[in-house]
Amino acid sequence: MGKRHPIFTDEHDMLRHSLRSFIEKEVAPHAEEWEKQGGFPHREVFKRFGELGFLGVDIPEQYGGSNAGFVATIVLAEEMARCNSSGVAASLGLHSNIALPYIAHLGTDEQKEKYLVPGVKGEIIGALGVTEPGAGSDVGSMRTYAVKDGDSYVINGSKMFITNGGIADFVILAAKTDREKGHQGITQFLVDTKTPGFTVSRDLDKLGWRACNTAELAFEDVRVPKSAILGEEESGFYNIMIHFQEERLYMAVGAVCEAQRALDLAIEYSKERVQFGRAIAKFQVTRHKIADMATEIEAARQIVYNTIRLYVEQEPCQVEVAMCKLFACEMAARVINQALQIFGGYGYMMEYPIQRLWRDSRIGPIGGGTSEIQREIIGRLLLQ
Ligand SMILES: Cc1cc2nc3c(=O)[nH]c(=O)nc-3n(C[C@H](O)[C@H](O)[C@H](O)COP(=O)(O)OP(=O)(O)OC[C@H]3O[C@@H](n4cnc5c(N)ncnc54)[C@H](O)[C@@H]3O)c2cc1C
Known part of the structure; x- marks a missing residue:
C-alpha cells in the first residue's frame, strides 16, 4: 500500500x-x-x-x-x-x-x-521430490532408498504431490543413503527423468492450481552416477530445511497477492451490486468486512516484507519465516472466503474468478509445511 x-x-x-x-x-x-x-x-x-x-x-x-x-x-x-x-x-x-x-x-x-x-x-524443467505417500510432514520417515553399487547408486521408491513431476526433465530427489540414520541419512540426487526405471505413476487431479501439473512418481532400480549427488552426501535433510525458508517466503508472498486480488475484486463488485435500492458497498457490514480484509492483508504484507529484509540481511529469522507462512496463508484463506461471501451466489459460480482464488488459496496452509508444522517450529524455537 x-x-x-x-x-x-x-x-x-x-x-x-x-x-x-x-x-x-x-x-x-x-x-x-x-x-x-x-x-x-x-x-x-x-x-x-x-x-x-x-x-x-x-x-x-x-x-x-x-x-x-x-x-x-x-x-x-x-x-x-x-x-x-x-x-x-x-x-x-x-x-x-x-x-x-x-x-x-x-x-x-x-x-x-x-x-x-x-x-x-x-x-x-525442474521438480523437487521430497514428499512420499507415507512421508509428508515427517520428512525423515521417507522410504525412497539409494543403494551404492560401485560408482553409482540404485534408487527405489516413490514420491507424491510433486509439482511439475509429470512434465519435468529433472527431479531434485531426496532419498535415504543410510537406512539407519533417519533424517540424517538423506541425500539429494539430480535425476534425469529419461533415466530407465523412472515413471510418472499418475498425474493428480486437484481442487486448485488446476493448470499446474502435480504427479506421483515411481523410481524402480533407477541407476544414477555418484556425480548425480547434489551437495554433500547425507546433507539432504539440512539442505531441504534451509531451502524451505525461501519456499515459505514465496508461499507467504503469493498468499498476500492472492488475498489482495480477492479484495480488489470484492471492492469492485460491492460498488456495482445493488440490493435493497443501494450498492452493497453502502451497507456498513460490507464496509467493515472490507476494512477487516484490508487490515489483515496489510498486516501480513508487513510481516512478510520485514522478514524478507531480515533474510537478505542474513539475520536469524526461522521463527519469523514460519510466522509469515502461517499467518499469510491462513489470512489469505480467511480473506478470500470473505471476498467470496461478498459475491453472494455469483461467488459460487465458475464464471467468476473469485472461486478460483478460493480454491487455489486452500493449498497455502498445507504445502511447504502445514500450518500445524509452522506452529510447531515457532513454539519449539520460542520454548527452547
Ligand atoms: C498441490 C501440491 C503441491 C505440492 N508440491 C510438492 C512438491 O513439489 N514437492 C514435494 O516434495 N512436496 C510437495 N507437496 C507436498 C506438501 O509439502 C505436503 O502435502 C505437506 O508437507 C503435508 O504433507 P502430507 O500431505 O503428507 O500431510 P501429513 O503430513 O500427513 O499431515 C496430515 C495432517 O496432520 C497434521 N500433522 C502432521 N504432523 C503433525 C504434527 N507433528 N503435529 C501436528 N499436526 C501434524 C498436518 O498438519 C495435517 O493437517 C505438494 C502438495 C500439494 C497439495
Missing part, C-alpha cells in the same frame, strides 16, 4: 514493470483457458520466460542469470501472482525460485552446466 517498501529499489521497479507488461500481454489472457484445460503449453511458456531472462533473476551471470538478488525473485513471485492462474505461477515458480537455486547453491560446475544453464533458458 502507498509508498514502495524499503526492501525494493529502482532496479526492482524496472524488473516489475517489464514483468507486469509481459504477464498482462502474454500470460494472463490465456489463464482462463489453461485453467479449464488443466494444463498449459509448458515448453513454449518456459522458453518464453527464459528468453526474457525471468527464470534466472537470482542466478549468477556466468550461468545465464542476472544475479539481481533474492528480492528480485520476490518481485517475480508478486508479478506472477497477477497472471490469473496460481497454477501457472506455481509451475514456473517451483522451477525458477526453488529448483534452480538448489543447483546454484549446491551444484558442482558440471551440474551447473548441465542443469542450470538450460534451466535458466527454459529449455529444461
